[in-house]
Amino acid sequence: xxxxxVDMLVVLLxxxxxxxxxxxxxxxxxxxxxxxxxxxxxxxxxxxILLAEIIPVKLPSIVYISLIGIIITIPGFPGAAFFTAMxxxxxxxxxxTPVLAYAGISIGKDLDAFREVGWKIIVVSMFVFVGTFVxxxxxxxxxxxxxxxx
Amino acid sequence: xxxxxxxxxxxxVLVVIAELIGAKSFKVGPGTVVLLPMLFxxxxxxxxxxxxxxxxxxxxxxxxxxxxxxxxxxxIAKYGTNIGxxxxxxxxxxxxxxxQEFGNLGTIFLSLPIAMLLGLKRETIGACFSIxxxxxxxxxxxxxxxxxxxxxxxxxxxxxxxxxxxxxFGIMAGLLSPVFHPFALAMACGVxxxxxxxxSSGSLVAIFPQYASEIQAFASASNxxxxxxxxxxxxxxxxxxxxxLYKKFSRGKAAVKAEVGADE
Numbered sequence: 001x002x003x004x005x006v007d008m009l010v011v012l013l014x015x016x017x018x019x020x021x022x023x024x025x026x027x028x029x030x031x032x033x034x035x036x037x038x039x040x041x042x043x044x045x046x047x048x049i050l051l052a053e054i055i056p057v058k059l060p061s062i063v064y065i066s067l068i069g070i071i072i073t074i075p076g077f078p079g080a081a082f083f084t085a086m087x088x089x090x091x092x093x094x095x096x097t098p099v100l101a102y103a104g105i106s107i108g109k110d111l112d113a114f115r116e117v118g119w120k121i122i123v124v125s126m127f128v129f130v131g132t133f134v135x136x137x138x139x140x141x142x143x144x145x146x147x148x149x150x
Numbered sequence: 151x152x153x154x155x156x157x158x159x160x161x162x163v164l165v166v167i168a169e170l171i172g173a174k175s176f177k178v179g180p181g182t183v184v185l186l187p188m189l190f191x192x193x194x195x196x197x198x199x200x201x202x203x204x205x206x207x208x209x210x211x212x213x214x215x216x217x218x219x220x221x222x223x224x225x226i227a228k229y230g231t232n233i234g235x236x237x238x239x240x241x242x243x244x245x246x247x248x249x250q251e252f253g254n255l256g257t258i259f260l261s262l263p264i265a266m267l268l269g270l271k272r273e274t275i276g277a278c279f280s281i282x283x284x285x286x287x288x289x290x291x292x293x294x295x296x297x298x299x300x301x302x303x304x305x306x307x308x309x310x311x312x313x314x315x316x317x318x319f320g321i322m323a324g325l326l327s328p329v330f331h332p333f334a335l336a337m338a339c340g341v342x343x344x345x346x347x348x349x350s351s352g353s354l355v356a357i358f359p360q361y362a363s364e365i366q367a368f369a370s371a372s373n374x375x376x377x378x379x380x381x382x383x384x385x386x387x388x389x390x391x392x393x394x395l396y397k398k399f400s401r402g403k404a405a406v407k408a409e410v411g412a413d414e
C-alpha cells in the first residue's frame with residue numbers, strides 16, 4: 001500500500017469519527033447504532049478509490065463511489081435492504097458539517113485572490129448561480145407537470 | 151503530524167459547536183431561509199484564519215485543503231445510497247431529470263447581459279458559461295488559457311463560488327421554496343458541486359421534511375448527471391452559445407455607442 005492511500009484512509013477514518021459525533025449531537029443517533037452504516041460508507045469509498053486506480057478508463061473516483069452506493073442499495077440487490085437501513089442511521093447533514101469545517105479552515109488562503117477579483121465578478125457570480133438553479137427548476141417543474149409526476 | 155492532529159481537533163470542535171447550534175430557519179417574505187450547521191462550521195472555520203483569530207496559519211490552511219476532497223467522498227457515497235432505493239421513482243421522472251440538465255444553460259442568458267452591463271469584456275465568457283467548478287477551470291484553461299481575460303472570468307466566479315457558494319445556494323433554495331414544487335427544486339440543486347448541492351438540498355429537506363428521501367435522491371441524481379454531462383455540455387453548447395451572445399451584445403453596444411457619438 002502506498003503512503004498516499006494510507007494518508008487518505010487516516011483522514012477518512014477521522015472524518016468518520018467526527019461525523020459520528022456530529023450525528024449524535026445534532027440528530028441524537030447513538031454512535032454504536034450508526035457505526036455499521038458508517039463502515040459501509042467507508043467501504044464504498046475505499047472500493048471506489050481502488051476501482052478508479054485499477055480500471056484503465058480514467059474517471060474520477062467519485063463516479064465509482066456514487067455508482068457503488070447506488071448499486072448496492074437498488075431494491076433487489078443482495079442485502080440492499082440491510083445496506084439502506086444501516087446507512088440511514090448516518091444523517092446526510094451530519095456528513096456535510098465536517099466537509100465544510102475543513103473547507104472553512106482552508107478557505108482563508110483564497111481570500112487574497114478574492115480581493116483581486118473585484119466586486120463586478122462577485123455580482124456576476126450571484127447571477128450565474130441564480131441562473132443555473134432557476135433554469136433547471138423551471139424545466140423540471142414543467143416536465144414533471146407534463147408527465148404527471150406532480 | 152502534530153499540526154495535522156491540531157487541525158482535526160479544530161474540525162471536531164467546529165462540528166460539535168455547529169451541531170449544538172443546530173439548523174435555524176426563519177421566514178423571509180413567502181420563502182424560508184435555512185441556516186444549516188454546515189454553514190456555521192464554514193463561517194467559524196473562516197474566522198480562525200490569520201486575518202481574524204490567527205489560530206491557523208497559511209501552512210495549516212494548505213494542509214487542510216485536500217481533506218475537503220477526502221471527507222466529501224463519504225458524502226458522495228451516502229448520496230449514492232439515497233439514489234438506489236428510489237430508483238423506480240427516478241426512472242419514472244427521468245424525462246424531467248434529463249431535460250432539466252439544459253436548465254444549467256440558463257445561467258448564460260441571465261448573467262451575460264449583467265456582466266456586459268457592468269462593463270466586463272471577454273471576462274464575461276469565462277464567467278458566464280457555467281458555475282465555474284473545477285471542470286470549467288480545466289476547459290477554459292484548455293481553450294483560452296487561465297492567464298487570459300476568459301481565464302480571469304472563470305477564476306473569479308470559481309473563487310466566489312468557493313467562498314460563498316454554499317451559503318448562497320442554501321439561502322436561495324429556501325427563498326424559492328414557495329415558487330416551485332420540492333421535486334423540481336431538488337433537481338435544480340444538482341449544479342455539479344457536492345457542497346452546493348448539499349447546502350441547497352439540505353435547506354429543502356429542512357423545509358419539506360415529508361419529502362426528505364425524494365429530495366435527496368433527485369438532488370443527488372441530478373448532481374451526478376451534471377457531473378457526467380457537464381464537460382460535454384460546456385464544450386459543445388454553453389461555450390459556443392456564450393461566445394455567440396457575447397458577439398451579439400458587443401456589436402449592439404458598439405452600435406449604440408456609435409449612434410450616441412454621431413449625435414454629439
